[in-house]
Amino acid sequence: MANAIELAKSYVPKLDEVYKLAALTSVLDSDGAELKEGANAGEFIIPKMSMDGLGAYDRNNGYAQGSVTMENETVKANFDRGRKFVVDVADDLETAGLAFGKLSAEFIRTMVVPEVDAFRFAAxxxxxGATKKEETLADGPAVIKAISAACSAMDDAEVPNTDRYLFITPALLQAVKDMDTTKSREVLSDFAGIVKVPQGRFYTGIKQLSGKDSESKGGYTKATGAADLNFMVIHKGALIQYTKHAAPKIITPEYNNDSDGYIFGYRLLSLADVYENKVAGVYASHKPVA
Structure with missing residues (x-):
């Protein structure tokens, strides 16, 4: 049993690598040094700071007294999902481990990561307070105009112009690139990164399926009343985005009462939220609700 546990632990770094390579939103992950895990499972401690603005300076009394407050807020993960699957018992643990490595990597790449991305965009x-604009973007010039409007709105709200990311559907990004004009290149150059997002991960709202009964396949779908997103401009500093990969759980065949196979469980805890005082750092353009 100890060997099975060590095998599971050896795959954790590899699973993290799969996530980072496949998740389109991983560029927005918060600095782990600023976030700490809470006392209870699924809790995170977030530091929040508030301070007073300038006051009048008096030549006799000097500075107006101000205050600064640093508070730690405990919040619960808003993404807590899991799944288990069975690999038939093989000749030895190494063979089972190889199967687990392949299956788990594919599972994360094709099932976990798309749902994580979709959940975050929807969240x-x-x-x-996040800006949402309904609009139909028919061609490249319309897309450029809409992106410019998003950037101007953030500029007016004094959102830092660094660490802004553009998430956009492949078709709309290609429409902009096809223009190949000074204006289009100038607008695109303002971002720290540009990420193409398949429409299947890009909705204003999603429904996560239970994985049981009529929803046995699990995963997610576009929520009723949700719209397809055109693009999102997101300032990384506006987000609280933290992912915790729980160590894979392995049950060996001798402890499996249902079948002669290794049971591999996977659970993912994650937090995706926006700081209350930084919602101006999120701008979403979406199509009309169908």
Whole structure:
């Protein structure tokens, strides 16, 4: 049993690598040094700071007294999903481990990561105060105009112009690139990164399926009343995005009462939210609701 546990632990770094390579939103991950895990499972401690603005300076009394407050807020993960699958018992543990490595990597790449991305985009769209604009973008010039409007709105709200990322559907990005004009290149050059997002991960809202009964296949779908996103401009500093990979759980055949196979469980805890005082750092353009 100890060998099975060590085998599971050996795959954790590899699973993290698969996530980072495949998740389109991984560029927005928060600095782990600023976030700490809470006392209970699925809890995170987030530091929040508030301070007073300038006051009048008096030549006799000097500075107006101000205050600064640093508070730690405990929040619960808003993404807590899992799945288990069985690999038939093989000749030895090494063979089972190889199967697990292949299956788990494919599972994360094709099932876990798309849902994580879709959940995050929908969560940021749903944040109170985030800008959402309904518009139909028919061609490259319309896309450039809409992106410029998003950047101007952020500029007016004094959102830092560094660490802004553009997430956009492949078709709309290609429409902009096909223009190949000074204006289009100038607009695109303003971002720290540009990420193409398949429409299947890009909605204003999603429904996560239970994985049981009529929803046995699990995963997610576009939520009722949700719209397809055109693009999102996101300032990384506006987000609280942290992912924790729980160590894979392995049950060896001798402890499996249902079948003669290794049971591999996978659970993912994650937090995706927007700081209340930084919602101006999220701008979403979406199509009309169908």
């Amino acid at each position: 940021y769209c749903g944040a109170d």
